Amino acid sequence: MATEKENEAREFYERLKKELDLSTSWPSLYLFKFIVPTNTENILRVQDSFDCLGAVIKTTKSKTGKFTSVSVDVQMKNSQEVIDKYIELSTIEGIISL
Template sequence: MEKNPEDFYERLKVELENSSTWPAVYLFKFIVPSKADNVIRVEDAFNEMGAVIKTTKSKTGKFTSISVDVNMKNPQEIIKKYIEVSTIKGIISL
């Protein structure tokens, strides 16, 4: 990720505003270490939103990729979700 997360999120917001009509289905992709409650914490962040969540463990089992298809109201809601899950230790947002 970039050195300044605010710049990244601002640029993402502009790109999303220009590329979609809102509300829209958005695909979040994350990679987390396959330990503790990392996957559960990501799933909980999208709980009761009607999200379709798919998880796949890496060959070594050290990491889990998580894809989340969910209907989002606007780009700001997407950014709020990225910020919410960014507190999970070792998470990578793709």
């Protein structure tokens, strides 16, 4: 049986998919934005996830250096591909998807 947290995540992704389908013509350029605790492993995991997709990736450290913003511009085939990428990256400890 799914936990409440899993149900909330599933409902969130279902809503996001509907919104993406209504607002976007696919395939389309999509901007992913993440904030991760600053350490090389976290940043590389995000970057490696978009390897070979032709993504343009920009990273910016916070003023204190504790966090890094990662922006990824990449061509996505459809809304499900966007959702799958968010789910894949949600396993990174401390990641915040914007």
